[in-house]
Amino acid sequence: MRLGFLLAAVLACAPLFAQDTKKEIQKYQQMIADGSPVELFELEGEALWRKPQGPSKVSLEKCDLGQGPGVLKGAYARLPRYFKDADRVMDLETRLLHCMTTLQGRSREEATKRVFGNENQPSEMEHLSAYIAAQSRGTKLAPATSHPKEKEAYELGRALFFHRAGGWDMSCASCHGEEGKRIRMQELPVLHKREFARPIMATWPAYRVSNSQFKTMQWRINDCYRQMRYPEPTFASDATIALTSFLTVTAAGEPYRGPGTKR
Amino acid sequence: MIKNRRTLLAVLGMLLLKPFAALAAWNEQAFGAKTAADALSGLGAPSPAPSKDIVIDAPQIAENGAVVPIEVMSNIPGTTSIAVVIEKNPFPLAGKFDFKDGALPFVKLNVKMGETSDVRVLAMAGGKPFVATREIKVTIGGCGG
Amino acid sequence: MAGPMKMRATLAGGNTEVRVLMSHPMTTAQMKEGLHHIRNVVVKQNGKTVVEAEISQAVSRNPVFSFRLKGGAKGDKIEVSWLDNKGESNKIETAVA
Numbered sequence: 001m002r003l004g005f006l007l008a009a010v011l012a013c014a015p016l017f018a019q020d021t022k023k024e025i026q027k028y029q030q031m032i033a034d035g036s037p038v039e040l041f042e043l044e045g046e047a048l049w050r051k052p053q054g055p056s057k058v059s060l061e062k063c064d065l066g067q068g069p070g071v072l073k074g075a076y077a078r079l080p081r082y083f084k085d086a087d088r089v090m091d092l093e094t095r096l097l098h099c100m101t102t103l104q105g106r107s108r109e110e111a112t113k114r115v116f117g118n119e120n121q122p123s124e125m126e127h128l129s130a131y132i133a134a135q136s137r138g139t140k141l142a143p144a145t146s147h148p149k150e151k152e153a154y155e156l157g158r159a160l161f162f163h164r165a166g167g168w169d170m171s172c173a174s175c176h177g178e179e180g181k182r183i184r185m186q187e188l189p190v191l192h193k194r195e196f197a198r199p200i201m202a203t204w205p206a207y208r209v210s211n212s213q214f215k216t217m218q219w220r221i222n223d224c225y226r227q228m229r230y231p232e233p234t235f236a237s238d239a240t241i242a243l244t245s246f247l248t249v250t251a252a253g254e255p256y257r258g259p260g261t262k263r
Numbered sequence: 264m265i266k267n268r269r270t271l272l273a274v275l276g277m278l279l280l281k282p283f284a285a286l287a288a289w290n291e292q293a294f295g296a297k298t299a300a301d302a303l304s305g306l307g308a309p310s311p312a313p314s315k316d317i318v319i320d321a322p323q324i325a326e327n328g329a330v331v332p333i334e335v336m337s338n339i340p341g342t343t344s345i346a347v348v349i350e351k352n353p354f355p356l357a358g359k360f361d362f363k364d365g366a367l368p369f370v371k372l373n374v375k376m377g378e379t380s381d382v383r384v385l386a387m388a389g390g391k392p393f394v395a396t397r398e399i400k401v402t403i404g405g406c407g408g
Numbered sequence: 409m410a411g412p413m414k415m416r417a418t419l420a421g422g423n424t425e426v427r428v429l430m431s432h433p434m435t436t437a438q439m440k441e442g443l444h445h446i447r448n449v450v451v452k453q454n455g456k457t458v459v460e461a462e463i464s465q466a467v468s469r470n471p472v473f474s475f476r477l478k479g480g481a482k483g484d485k486i487e488v489s490w491l492d493n494k495g496e497s498n499k500i501e502t503a504v505a
Contacts, residue, residue, distance in 0.1 A: 371474035
């Protein structure tokens with residue numbers, strides 16, 4: 001009943017989206033992207049990447065993001081992927097957490113104490129994500145898909161995308177499963193379809209101008225679940241990694257052009 | 264002896280830090296104005312003449328009022344400054360840019376707009392004020408998140 | 409402690425395009441942090457002041473400005489400095505690429 005009401009409200013707010021309205025919004029998006037504070041986050045991220053931290057007093061510079069220890073060029077575009085040393089498929093933030101605990105000797109508790117920041121104090125993960133994602137600019141999204149666990153993550157992500165649950169009996173597909181929907185002025189991309197997933201996955205993580213915060217994929221998924229009235233997903237959980245796998249594989253081939261700038 | 268030197272150094276230090284702050288002018292009257300008309304008066308340009316030679320490049324719709332990109336170029340010969348006035352903002356004057364010999368009368372900036380409003384761009388050229396206006400609609404996107 | 413700045417200065421169409429990013433809260437009096445915003449921005453080309461700006465709290469957080477300077481050559485020194493209402497300041501210098 002609630003879902004029906006919600007859907008009706010969403011659809012009621014989404015009459016035909018005039019073509020010129022769409023064009024003007026695209027112009028807005030273009031203008032804010034060209035001249036975005038994103039680069040400031042990349043700068044801080046670089047400093048954090050090089051900063052010796054933790055009991056081991058070591059920087060993250062030897063962290064292997066899938067292309068070899070310390071290799072950043074194109075690394076983000078090839079995530080998520082299976083990592084033998086952790087026997088697990090990992091997305092960027094999960095892998096960073098892994099390096100923080102194994103290389104730097106930090107506890108998971110300390111390293112995840114504040115994964116999502118705010119406008120006055122972004123988190124370490126946010127800065128690092130901005131820096132590392134930037135090193136994949138121009139590289140085509142190519143998450144690994146050959147290992148059995150990578151296939152599993154993709155399938156789990158796809159199942160989760162369509163699975164209805166939570167307080168309002170919603171799934172990702174409730175908002176992102178049908179063309180022509182929007183919430184207020186925000187067009188809702190159909191994320192299980194290649195053509196719509198591609199521009200999205202090519203521009204996350206992103207700087208959100210509406211609250212001046214840098215948002216990562218772990219945050220994005222967390223916040224979607226919050227809006228659907230689900231219990232909060234654990235940071236770097238299998239479920240969150242699986243969804244990112246599904247979305248990135250769906251968007252594979254698209255040249256990465258982030259970190260993005262969004263409303 | 265040391266106490267005096269310390270005091271002397273402190274005073275000298277303050278004098279060295281002060282200059283930029285003391286010399287940097289900031290038009291309190293214009294920036295404190297609560298109406299566009301008062302802001303223009305504060306800038307010494309109460310009745311600017313409309314001009315098509317002030318080119319405003321801005322989106323018609325801003326997805327969020329926190330960041331509204333505006334690009335301005337004045338093609339009026341002899342333009343010495345450009346000011347951006349947002350009609351419906353609590354304090355309409357957002358900025359004033361003085362271009363010395365060596366800079367083109369061009370600026371791109373991001374402003375905050377509280378609501379849909381006219382944006383007036385003022386250009387001073389040859390001591391005379393000119394203005395161009397553009398309406399920018401401000402919306403709120405998304406799920407409020 | 410003033411946040412980081414980033415600047416890019418390039419030659420285009422016979423002019424020097426300058427894009428500068430500043431880390432600053434730019435909060436208004438209504439916000440819980442109180443009024444804290446950049447008031448003055450100065451742009452210098454090879455030591456000579458070319459743009460002087462006065463801005464208000466209506467400029468967005470983490471301001472980004474683009475300017476166009478006449479002529480210019482590779483290696484020119486561009487300097488941008490700012491001063492806020494609390495007396496804090498910062499500056500950055502870049503060579504034209």
